Amino acid sequence: MVKVSIFGSTGTIGKNVAFTLARMDTVDEIVMVSRPKSLDKVKGETYDMYDALAARDIDCKLIPTCDFNEIRGSEIVLIAAGIHRQPGMNRLELAIPNAKIVRYYSKQIAKYAPDSIILVATNPVDVMTTIALEASGFNKMKVIGVGNHLDSLRLKNYFSRKININSSEVHTRVVGEHGNHMVPLLSSTSIGGIPLKYFEFAKLDVDALVEQLKNAGNTIISKKGATEYGPAFAISNLISTMITDSHKVLTVSFYLEGEVEGVRNVSLGVPAITSKNGIEMIVPIHMNDVEKESFIEAANVVRDTTYKVKENLNI
Numbered sequence: 677m678v679k680v681s682i683f684g685s686t687g688t689i690g691k692n693v694a695f696t697l698a699r700m701d702t703v704d705e706i707v708m709v710s711r712p713k714s715l716d717k718v719k720g721e722t723y724d725m726y727d728a729l730a731a732r733d734i735d736c737k738l739i740p741t742c743d744f745n746e747i748r749g750s751e752i753v754l755i756a757a758g759i760h761r762q763p764g765m766n767r768l769e770l771a772i773p774n775a776k777i778v779r780y781y782s783k784q785i786a787k788y789a790p791d792s793i794i795l796v797a798t799n800p801v802d803v804m805t806t807i808a809l810e811a812s813g814f815n816k817m818k819v820i821g822v823g824n825h826l827d828s829l830r831l832k833n834y835f836s837r838k839i840n841i842n843s844s845e846v847h848t849r850v851v852g853e854h855g856n857h858m859v860p861l862l863s864s865t866s867i868g869g870i871p872l873k874y875f876e877f878a879k880l881d882v883d884a885l886v887e888q889l890k891n892a893g894n895t896i897i898s899k900k901g902a903t904e905y906g907p908a909f910a911i912s913n914l915i916s917t918m919i920t921d922s923h924k925v926l927t928v929s930f931y932l933e934g935e936v937e938g939v940r941n942v943s944l945g946v947p948a949i950t951s952k953n954g955i956e957m958i959v960p961i962h963m964n965d966v967e968k969e970s971f972i973e974a975a976n977v978v979r980d981t982t983y984k985v986k987e988n989l990n991i
């Protein structure tokens with residue numbers, strides 16, 4: 677029996693991941709954890725989802741609950757609880773309250789589902805990955821942040837739509853921070869097996885696409901209030917890849933201790949082989965000088981925020 681639990685399951689990301697996963701029919705049970713004041717809401721979500729699943733004859737069990745005991749035996753526990761960035765709020769002002777939430781839930785996961793893999797979505801996700809790792813005391817191969825996977829899917833989609841080519845032909849990856857300091861690995865991007873720098877049949881304004889990528893989240897939020905389907909599919913994709921043990925290379929936020937460019941003491945997005953055990957290994961990446969410099973800058977920025985958050989939380 678495959679069981680996945682979600683903290684923050686009344687939220688846009690949490691409930692959409694639950695529904696997307698249920699529809700994929702690779703999970704037997706989804707525990708949707710909420711705070712007591714939202715229990716009725718999360719019950720309502722499950723009733724609505726059951727109606728939809730009936731149309732596809734899917735028998736996935738949905739468990740709305742406030743009881744942490746229900747997460748026992750989960751393969752994967754997703755933390756998607758947190759507040760949004762308000763206008764004028766800086767990175768640290770968002771990170772501090774969210775770190776308190778992530779820290780608390782990570783400790784509960786360590787207590788009730790000690791053999792699970794923790795997946796963190798709460799932003800700023802790279803900072804939160806370190807917070808979850810330290811609070812849970814888990815092996816770092818079992819604490820995974822998801823952010824750059826979504827950025828990578830977005831960039832793939834932009835290339836594909838720009839030149840009207842099937843997205844399966846585009847191989848690209850975004851590493852670093854899930855935020856302003858993301859690093860699109862253009863030097864190793866290929867389309868139809870042809871490295872981007874030799875790709876001449878269509879005129880591509882790559883700088884404009886990268887700019888579009890960096891603003892993608894804000895653009896969607898400014899128009900509809902929140903990002904929804906993109907993150908939900910990216911997260912569900914990662915979860916189903918792990919559950920089915922398909923050993924795909926996905927970009928995940930991971931606590932680095934020198935594995936990439938000697939960067940240490942910070943979680944950043946890097947390519948990893950993922951499996952039912954979590955992260956199997958980090959895939960070595962070759963970056964050009966500009967990418968390398970940006971990656972190291974991302975590390976410095978995220979590390980600095982992480983230290984400040986920990987200082988504020990007295991940990």
Ligand SMILES: NC(=O)c1ccc[n+]([C@@H]2O[C@H](COP(=O)([O-])OP(=O)(O)OC[C@H]3O[C@@H](n4cnc5c(N)ncnc54)[C@H](O)[C@@H]3O)[C@@H](O)[C@H]2O)c1
Nearest residue numbers: 684685686687688689690756757758797798799822823907
């Ligand atoms: N990593 C990614 O790719 C990605 C993408 C989109 C959003 N996010 C992040 O995911 C998080 C959730 O986003 P959303 O759009 O679902 O937000 P939302 O406001 O719709 O939902 C937030 C959820 O967190 C819960 N929550 C809020 N404050 C809480 C607290 N103090 N204690 C416990 N639970 C609390 C809410 O009850 C709700 O379930 C945010 O931090 C957001 O920035 C990450």
